[in-house]
Amino acid sequence: MKILVVEDEPKTGEYLKQGLIEAGFVVDLARDGIDGLHLGETGEYDLAILDVMLPKLDGWHVLAGLRRAGRDIPVLFLTARDQVEDRVKGLELGADDYLVKPFAFAELLARVRTLLRRGGRAKEADLLRAADLELDLPRRRVTRGGQRIDLTAKEFALLELLLRRRGEVLPRSLIASQVWDMNFDSDTNVIEVAVRRLRAKMDDAFEPKLIRTVRGMGYVLEDDAG
Numbered sequence: 001m002k003i004l005v006v007e008d009e010p011k012t013g014e015y016l017k018q019g020l021i022e023a024g025f026v027v028d029l030a031r032d033g034i035d036g037l038h039l040g041e042t043g044e045y046d047l048a049i050l051d052v053m054l055p056k057l058d059g060w061h062v063l064a065g066l067r068r069a070g071r072d073i074p075v076l077f078l079t080a081r082d083q084v085e086d087r088v089k090g091l092e093l094g095a096d097d098y099l100v101k102p103f104a105f106a107e108l109l110a111r112v113r114t115l116l117r118r119g120g121r122a123k124e125a126d127l128l129r130a131a132d133l134e135l136d137l138p139r140r141r142v143t144r145g146g147q148r149i150d151l152t153a154k155e156f157a158l159l160e161l162l163l164r165r166r167g168e169v170l171p172r173s174l175i176a177s178q179v180w181d182m183n184f185d186s187d188t189n190v191i192e193v194a195v196r197r198l199r200a201k202m203d204d205a206f207e208p209k210l211i212r213t214v215r216g217m218g219y220v221l222e223d224d225a226g
């Protein structure tokens with residue numbers, strides 16, 4: 001795990017760098033905002049720790065620059081002033097956490113680990129699961145019991161919707177608007193047909209059955225139906 005630290009006070013900067021290295025991280029230390037932003041834009045970091053008051057470019061501008069460059073890493077701010085305006089401004093700019101100086105290193109380390117874990121969880125949210133069914137969003141891939149299942153784009157979208165709102169009975173009208181971007185037309189059996197095809201691929205040959213029809217209401221995906 002690689003951390004970018006931008007801190008102009010030499011003592012604090014070294015203290016942070018040393019402590020984080022001892023905790024097992026790889027650390028780059030920049031002493032002003034311009035250098036910090038340059039490193040952040042060009043390097044691959046898992047997290048950034050930014051002092052607010054920095055020479056050349058303050059912490060807010062470094063954060064804004066990182067976000068503009070598409071760097072979506074968690075950012076922990078160090079601020080000497082425990083002021084509401086600072087916090088609000090930082091949150092609006094997309095800061096993830098704050099620490100008011102002076103702070104104990106143990107506290108900083110705890111915040112860093114929490115932010116990194118949160119980042120890890122965000123990646124896991126790319127995977128939607130129910131029983132042994134797994135839907136991998138970035139790869140557009142579905143498996144059940146480890147077996148690859150080929151779905152059409154609409155079937156994939158339908159399954160994604162059911163998984164995201166599992167346990168909830170989804171009316172056909174809602175499915176129509178979310179997956180087909182159309183208003184419900186009582187004459188159409190598009191949804192019924194799509195659900196049947198989807199089940200044939202990911203439910204019929206497996207146990208437990210995950211998609212259930214709720215008569216007169218719609219469909220629900222449940223993995224605890226017993």
Ligand code: CA
Pocket residue numbers: 007008009051052053054
């Ligand atoms: Ca400073």
